[in-house]
Amino acid sequence: MIIHQFYDKGLAHASYAVIRLGKMIVIDPARDPQPYYDFATFNDAEIIGVIETHPHADFISSHLEIHQTTGATIYASKLLGAEYPHETFDDGDIIHLADIKLKALNTPGHSPDSICILVVDENGNDKAIFTGDTLFVGDVGRPDLRENAGNITAAKEVLARQMYHSTREKLMTLPHHVIVYPAHGPGSLCGKNISPDLESTIGHELRENYALKFMKESTFVDILVSDQPFMPKYFGHDVEINKKGAEPLDKSVSAVPRIDKNSALEKGIVIVDTRPVDNFRTSHLHGAMNIQDGDKFETWLGSIIGPDEPFYLIGTDETSLDTLIRKAAKIGYEKNIKAALLPPDQMPEVLPEIDRSDYKFHPDHYSIVDVRNWGEVNENKIFPHSISIPLPELRERLGDIPTDKPIVVHCAAGYRSAAATSIIAGKINSVPVYDLGEAVVEVVRRKAKV
Template identity: 80%
Template sequence: MIIHQFYDKGLAHASYAVIRLGKMIVIDPARDPQPYYEFAAFNNADITGVIETHPHADFISSHLEIHQTTGATIYASKLLGAVYPHETFDDGEVIQLADIKLRAINTPGHSPDSICVLVQDENGNDKALFTGDTLFVGDVGRPDLRENVGNITAAKEKLAHQMYHSTRDKLMHLPQNVVVYPAHGPGSLCGKNLSPDLQSTIGRELRENYALQLMDELTFVKTLVADQPFIPKYFGHDVDINKKGAEPFAKSIASVPKIKHNASLQTGVLVVDTRPQDQFKNGHVKGAINIQDGNKFETWLGSIVGPDEVFYLIAADELSMDTLIKKAAKIGYEKNIKAALLSPTTGLEKLPEVDTEDYTFHPDHYTVVDVRNWGEINEGKIFEHSISIPLPELRERLNEIPTDKPVVVHCAAGYRSAAASSIVAGKITTVPVYDLGEAVTEVGNQKSEIGD
């Protein structure tokens, strides 16, 4: 038996292939199916099945495309309400893969329709558990993503109660040597305390996972619901797409229009400029938002831009453009791209540079906006007089920023403040808008030294 993990660092997403005697099953595949085809070919295996542990919120799955291309059967819980061709796969049901078995375990908690998949070897021994978003290394799945979307909706407290029983009544009774293969690693917004490790065992999780420690049900619910990270705008959108099945990946990205760099852009259409912040500050389309290409581009695109918004995509070069279209497609946003283009060279605006010395010694001369996440803000402000508006909320709360003084925007390291300052500058034009950028650490330390 071969078990192989495919890992997308940008979305902190893990998918899997299980191969036995020339047959292969894919579990929770990413949007681009090509890596699974190549792995099957390398191992002289035929893809015979695709399992969806639940309708994913944070990425688009290629389950339907794999079925259409290979004829593989899609398996999902009957509770999912899938409208694509599939076979239901619920408690006790088994997929026979040559001489090994994959057994379904219904584990509601992260979502009402979550399943885990237990692999039993040719001798009937429990060997591996694909846990989807139910059990992570060091955590369990957040329970607050299905209050308004999906075939079944449920309050977060109800799902947290279900997670308590899924873990205590089912998963924690499995043999301790069973290897745990989750659908996410660190950086995923599907949990709050994920370990850097990408696999574990039941025994290790029993010892180290805070959510599996001895506690009563009400304490568990209170603990699980508290302090979950923000929910990106695109999450509900992706649940709905995955319930139906997405269009073929290559065809969909190829349909994105590409236009000349100095082409006229339609007024009123959002512009997303993905170039590095220094290039953006030196010249950009009026009103553009600077969401830089990077490891978390997909997450920030889907957190700042709504799933119903159309936008132009500006890239630094042709190679970056193609990469960014693919990244947008991973969260189902390729259809939102009105057109992709390289940076225009005419009619550009610049962002001013902040005088950090003046800001350090005269902070009262500025309105300071802290765009870090609530978890960071609750641990303490960097500048006491700042206004707290996390980046995912900023576009909806711009009217809360006073315009009687220059505005300084900061985060923890510079990436988010680059996006945030561009958003603020696109709306507030009566006073300068500055990005404190990477200088936030230096300025914060200086202010501590002078007693601010």
Template identity: 70%
Template sequence: MIIHQFYDKSLAHASYAVIRTGKMIVIDPSRDPQPYYDFAQLNEADIVGVIETHPHADFVSSHLEIHQTTGATIYVSKLTGALYPHETFDDGDVIELNDIKLKAINTPGHSPDSICILLEDEYRHDNAIFTGDTLFVGDVGRPDLREDVGNITAKKEELAKQMYHSTRDKLMRLPKNVIVYPAHGPGSLCGKNMSADLQSTIGREISENYALQLMDELQFVKTLTTDQPFVPKYFGWDVEMNKKGAVKLNEGISLVPKNSTIEENILVIDTRNKADFRKGHLKDSINLQNGEKFETWLGSIISLDEKFYLIASNNSDLDIMIKKTAKIGYEGNIKAALLTPDNSNERSVDLDIEDFKANEQNYTVVDVRNWGEVNDGTLFNNPVIIPLPELRERINEIPTGKPIVAHCAAGYRSAAAASIISAKIKNVPVYDLGEAVLEVNKIKP
């Protein structure tokens, strides 16, 4: 038996392959199915099934494409209301791969239609459980993403109650040595307290996971519904897309026009590094750099129906960025993808760090970190607090009587924020504090 984890660090997403005697099951696949095809070929296995633990909110799944390409059966809970060819997979249902079994366990909580998959090995021992977004290492799935989307909607308090019983009545009753394979790791917005580890055991989670400690249902609901991270704009859209099944990846990205003339009044997303962006960019463009969390920030800043141009410095990078955009289902939003235009003549202004250190009161400081970070303490005196996902809608809350300095925790988000602010506020300089936030903050008393 082979169990293999595929991990996409950009979306903190884990998917899995289970192989036994030449047959392979894929669990919670990403938008690009090629890694699963390659792994099957490497191990001389046929992909015979795809299991979706629930309709994912944070990425587009390739379950339908894998079915269309390989003929593999898609398994999903009957509660999903799936609109693609599938077999239902709920409590009591079993998939057999020769002498091992994959058994469905309904575990509502993150979503009403969530399932976990318990693997019984060839020795008839419960060996591992694929927990989707129900149980993470150090956390459980947030309960507030299905209040308005999906086949079944539910208020977060009701889903939190269901999570209480899914964990206590089902998962925590499993043998303590059962290995836990979750669908997400640290950095995912599907939870709030994930460990850096990408697998665990039931026993370890019972011992260490805050959500599995002794508490009554009311206390659990309050704990789980408090201090959850922000919800990107694209999450509900992806739930509905995954319920239907997405078009094949290459078909989707092949429709993206390239090297088009840029029209006015359409947003421009410049994915180059900020050093190049600062030297020359199109007027009012947003610098959302090619980085580990590009997809999340793109889907947090850009609305579902908003068109944009996508810019990169070379064709290889451009293809990468188109594919990254497709991972959250936004390839249809791309008006055109193109290399840096010749008329990229706008330059960013440079902040005098020493003057800022000495005269912070002469600047308007905009803190674009997330609320969870801000609640742990601000880094400067009296900042204007507007998390990056809210910035475009709240620009008018920024005072314009002083030069503006945007900061985050390490420099990625502040580059995007400074470009967003400078596109709308023209009467004062707008600076990006960038990585200097680490240096400046050290000298504060």
């Protein structure tokens, strides 16, 4: 038996292939199916099945495309309400992969329709379990993503109680040697305390995972619903797409319009400029948002831009533009792209540079906006009199920013403050808007020494 993990660092998403005697099943595939086809070819295997542990909120799955291309059967819980061809896969159901078995366990908690998949080897021994977003290394799935999305909705407190019983009655009773393969690693917004490790064992999680410690149900619920990370705007949108099944990737991205870099752009349409901050600062289009290309581009794109909001996409060159379109497609945003283009020849807008010495000695001369997440702010407020507006909330809360002084924006390292500065400067022109950028790191170090 071969179990192989495919990992997308940008979305902290893990998917899997299980191969036994020339037959292969894919679990929780990413938007691009090609790596699974390549792996099957390399191992001289036939893809016969795709299993969805739940309708994912943070990425678009290629389950329907794999089915259409290979004829593989899609398996999902009957509770999911899938609108694509599939076979239901719930408690008591078994998929025979040659002489091994994949058994379904209904494990509601992250979502009402979550399942885990227990692998039983050719000797009848419990070998591994694919836990989807139910159990992570060091954490369990957040319970607040299905209050308004999916075939079945439920309050976060209800799902947290279900998670308590799923973990204690279904997962914690498994043999300690069973290997745990989760759908996410560190950085995923589907959990709040995910370990850097990408696999574990039931025994290790029983010893180390805070959520599996002995506690009352009410205590577990209180812990699980508190201090969860922010929810990007696109999460509910992706649940609905995955419930229906997405269009084939290549067909969808090839339909994105490409226009000449000097074309007139329609007024009122958001412009997403992905160039490095130094390039953006010296020249950009009026109102453009600087969401830089990087490991977390798709997460911030889907946190700042709404799922029904069209936008122009500017990339540094043709290669990066191709990559960016495919990144947008990973969260189902390729259809939002009004057009993709290279940087225009004329970009007259410039962001001013802050006078660091004046700011260092006279911070009261400025309105300081902290765009970090609430958890970061609550743990350590860097500037006592700053206004806290997390980046995902910024466009809706621009009216909360005073305009009687120059504005300084900061985050933890510079990426989010660059995006936030561009958003604020695009709407507020009565005072200068400065990006503290990476200089905030030195401020933090200086405070730590005091």
